[in-house]
Amino acid sequence: EEAEPTTGTWDALPSIPLFSDLPRDAFIQLFERCPLRRFGPGERILAQGTHGDAFYVICEGSVRVFREEDGRRQDLATLADGAFFGEMALLSGAPRAASVESLSDDTQVLEISASVLATLSRSHPPVAKALKKFCRERLLANVMN
């Protein structure tokens, strides 16, 4: 798989609530370590039921989260820049709970691997805590749906 190196001036770093408490240096280091992936409209980013060893932060654009059951498609959420997805499989070890596709012409997501997250969680525990909180809320929402 082709990984595009993250480039550009650090001034143009997107605002991402998940990382709002990270010191600037740690935030920049994170960007340097993680590939930025780009998707066109309708392009599949994650497939429900597959194994997951990374989660994704939306730097640009928006995505649709949906489930497919018995050939029926159920939309769960639309997420835009600053939001993240893919944390559920990463935290639980379960297969991807839903599929995710790009809505925008040029959706850009930062791919954060399990090992980078492990390091980040050790140095900055609130990040792991926030991820878990979202994971719990989404799990619950899907059960109630």
Ligand code: CMP
């Ligand atoms: P994961 O199961 O790894 O892969 C699919 C992702 O879709 C999942 O992690 C969540 O990040 C996201 N997701 C699942 N359900 C919802 C929901 N109800 N609202 C927002 N995002 C969701």
